Amino acid sequence: MLGHSGAGKTTYVSLMYAEMQQGVAGFRVQANDHGHHEQLLRDARQIRASRYPPATRQRASYDLTLSYNGSQVLPFTWRDHRGGAASGRSTDAADVAQLTADLKEADGIVVFVDGAAVSRDHAASRMAARLSSHVLRAMHERAEVLTPLVIAATKADLIDLDDEKVTGAIFAPFEELAKAVAETRHIVGTIIPVSCGPSPLNVVVPVLWSLRFGVTGMAMRLNAKVEASASAMTSAAAKDTLTDRIVSWWRDEPSWASIAEDHRKAGLRALQQLQVLIPPAEGLEALLEGIHYF
Amino acid sequence: MATPALKLTMLGATNSGKTTFMLGMYNTLAEGMHGYFMFTEDPDQDLDLRDEWNALLESGTLPAATTVQASRYYGFVFNHGFTPLVSVDWMDYRGGAIADRKDAADVPVLQQRLADSDSIYLVLDGQKLAPWLDRSASLTAVKAALGVGRVSTLVQRAVTERSGRGLPVPSFVVVVTKADLLRGPGRTLRAALDRLVHEALEDLAPIAFNPDITALVCPVKVGNFGVRQDPATPVNISDIDPVGLHRPTIFSLMHYLSEGMGAREAEQASRTASRSAADQQLLELNQGFLAFFRGNRIAAAQQRVKDLDDALERGRQEYAANQNLIGRLMQELAGHPVIKNGKVER
Numbered sequence: 018m019l020g021h022s023g024a025g026k027t028t029y030v031s032l033m034y035a036e037m038q039q040g041v042a043g044f045r046v047q048a049n050d051h052g053h054h055e056q057l058l059r060d061a062r063q064i065r066a067s068r069y070p071p072a073t074r075q076r077a078s079y080d081l082t083l084s085y086n087g088s089q090v091l092p093f094t095w096r097d098h099r100g101g102a103a104s105g106r107s108t109d110a111a112d113v114a115q116l117t118a119d120l121k122e123a124d125g126i127v128v129f130v131d132g133a134a135v136s137r138d139h140a141a142s143r144m145a146a147r148l149s150s151h152v153l154r155a156m157h158e159r160a161e162v163l164t165p166l167v168i169a170a171t172k173a174d175l176i177d178l179d180d181e182k183v184t185g186a187i188f189a190p191f192e193e194l195a196k197a198v199a200e201t202r203h204i205v206g207t208i209i210p211v212s213c214g215p216s217p218l219n220v221v222v223p224v225l226w227s228l229r230f231g232v233t234g235m236a237m238r239l240n241a242k243v244e245a246s247a248s249a250m251t252s253a254a255a256k257d258t259l260t261d262r263i264v265s266w267w268r269d270e271p272s273w274a275s276i277a278e279d280h281r282k283a284g285l286r287a288l289q290q291l292q293v294l295i296p297p298a299e300g301l302e303a304l305l306e307g308i309h310y311f
Numbered sequence: 312m313a314t315p316a317l318k319l320t321m322l323g324a325t326n327s328g329k330t331t332f333m334l335g336m337y338n339t340l341a342e343g344m345h346g347y348f349m350f351t352e353d354p355d356q357d358l359d360l361r362d363e364w365n366a367l368l369e370s371g372t373l374p375a376a377t378t379v380q381a382s383r384y385y386g387f388v389f390n391h392g393f394t395p396l397v398s399v400d401w402m403d404y405r406g407g408a409i410a411d412r413k414d415a416a417d418v419p420v421l422q423q424r425l426a427d428s429d430s431i432y433l434v435l436d437g438q439k440l441a442p443w444l445d446r447s448a449s450l451t452a453v454k455a456a457l458g459v460g461r462v463s464t465l466v467q468r469a470v471t472e473r474s475g476r477g478l479p480v481p482s483f484v485v486v487v488t489k490a491d492l493l494r495g496p497g498r499t500l501r502a503a504l505d506r507l508v509h510e511a512l513e514d515l516a517p518i519a520f521n522p523d524i525t526a527l528v529c530p531v532k533v534g535n536f537g538v539r540q541d542p543a544t545p546v547n548i549s550d551i552d553p554v555g556l557h558r559p560t561i562f563s564l565m566h567y568l569s570e571g572m573g574a575r576e577a578e579q580a581s582r583t584a585s586r587s588a589a590d591q592q593l594l595e596l597n598q599g600f601l602a603f604f605r606g607n608r609i610a611a612a613q614q615r616v617k618d619l620d621d622a623l624e625r626g627r628q629e630y631a632a633n634q635n636l637i638g639r640l641m642q643e644l645a646g647h648p649v650i651k652n653g654k655v656e657r
Contacts, residue, residue, distance in 0.1 A: 104358065105358075106355045106358055107354065107355055108355065113354070117354055139368075140365070140369065143361075143365060143368070146341075146342045147341075147357075147361055149341070149342060149343065149348075150341055150350040150351070150354075150357050151354070153348055153350045153388075153390060153393065154350050154352075154354065154388075156393050157350075157388060157390075157395060158395075190342070192343075193342060193343025193344070193346070193348070194343060196343070196346065196392075197343065197346065197348065197390075197392035197393055198393075200346075200392045200393075201392065201393050204393065
């Protein structure tokens with residue numbers, strides 16, 4: 018999560034966790050650490066009673082697991098940075114450099130902006146626009162890896178979402194970035210109004226959007242593994258001869274036949290893992306249908 | 312394709328507006344313009360540049376002039392969308408440097424920096440040019456006020472040194488700041504620019520007409536601030552209206568890529584020649600009965616032909632991509648005077 022102080026990142030992670038704990042169309046998220054589980058649910062209860070958590074003082078990292086219909090699908094880590102880290106100098110605090118490093122490594126980026134402030138205040142809009150540089154820097158010097166990008170305009174309950182002037186003002190700081198994202202094949206972005214108050218809105222969308230591409234990315238990696246194993250198996254099988262089997266047995270070395278068999282088993286394992294991902298991938302696609310993307 | 316690295320040096324007299332130009336250029340491109348983006352390699356520099364820009368937008372405070380002691384270095388990355396085009400090592404040379412006597416301590420450093428630069432900007436203060444355009448001041452007086460007398464000599468030395476080292480000649484950009492002041496009664500910006508280029512530039516910066524150099528003359532403005540007697544006075548924030556700030560960088564990149572095209576063509580020609588030689592070798596190896604015993608050498612020659620084919624194809628693709636990019640960059644500069652081989656083109 019990337020955003021300035023007061024954008025609602027800490028509030029979001031708690032409420033997102035509580036909603037995903039209840040389950041959404043068969044999907045659930047579970048913290049690996051019981052302490053995190055308790056803390057996030059406790060904070061969510063407070064938020065629902067309009068008592069918001071204090072600003073994060075240091076980087077928090079939550080190891081979570083997505084499951085679908087009771088089966089574990091994807092482990093993932095959700096990182097919450099101190100808001101000041103996005104606008105601080107690395108000479109002032111260690112977590113500033115940590116945020117830059119985390120963004121470079123991230124499989125997905127969720128940008129949080131205070132939608133209510135951005136819609137009415139030029140200074141807030143300029144602050145929001147600063148976040149584009151973080152995204153560009155993070156994407157620089159890394160291969161074209163499938164990366165979801167969500168811009169979460171928080172405090173949507175304070176915004177008139179039917180007023181196009183207001184929604185236009187929220188989108189304005191990211192307009193050029195969105196155009197640039199739309200021209201890439203590997204970054205898929207969306208902008209979502211989010212409210213974490215007593216009347217929540219779209220709370221699960223940023224996490225599910227990110228996980229959708231996490232699952233897709235994992236499926237693509239497994240597919241590549243299946244193909245690589247098939248190719249290695251074919252290549253090894255072509256070298257299998259009776260002489261090779263005898264010589265390998267005599268030298269106590271793996272024969273080309275056994276190497277081909279190992280590749281077949283590895284490919285089969287990857288294929289089985291890939292098949293497990295198909296129902297949740299389809300489920301996420303159906304769940305997020307209708308969300309506009311760029 | 313590796314991102315090219317470009318070294319750029321910006322010269323200009325104190326209060327010519329070069330730091331404000333650079334600030335406006337960065338902040339305009341940081342938010343993106345026509346698909347082009349710029350960001351700093353060091354996030355802290357981004358904060359410095361954004362804070363200074365915010366001070367201008369919120370309270371009308373212009374950045375302090377680059378001090379006598381401190382020239383400023385920046386490391387930028389210039390993108391089209393998410394595609395890096397060039398990394399820029401940008402030096403905003405302290406204002407007084409070009410007016411210093413040649414025995415001043417850092418003049419040799421400046422000379423070396425210029426000799427290492429792929430692009431050199433000379434920033435001219437539009438406010439000081441305006442009296443000449445109004446015909447109320449002579450060109451000699453304006454030249455003295457602009458304080459750019461030695462720039463051409465310094466750049467010429469850099470060109471000579473680079474040529475001696477086999478390096479391409481740097482591009483040269485005459486950035487005319489405070490372009491709102493170039494207009495006058497019955498005088499459009501274009502007319503002012505034409506007069507500047509045809510009647511004054513050869514005196515102000517003769518290096519722009521050096522037949523080896525390609526130069527762009529680019530008016531820029533951060534706002535319509537009018538004539539300002541005291542540069543420290545805050546400007547009216549409602550007058551902020553940045554125009555043209557990204558174009559000098561576009562030109563530097565375009566020139567850098569164009570210069571590289573010759574080298575790429577030579578590289579492709581050399582690959583084509585190697586490919587013919589490899590073909591001939593393969594033909595010879597396959598001749599006669601001994602060909603049955605040359606299996607390994609034939610396989611190695613076949614592999615070499617394949618590698619050269621791959622390299623030629625990659626070269627063709629990179630060449631086409633660069634040509635395409637140069638075409639796009641040229642569109643951004645349409646209508647701006649470019650001086651090539653000593654002649655003005657548009």
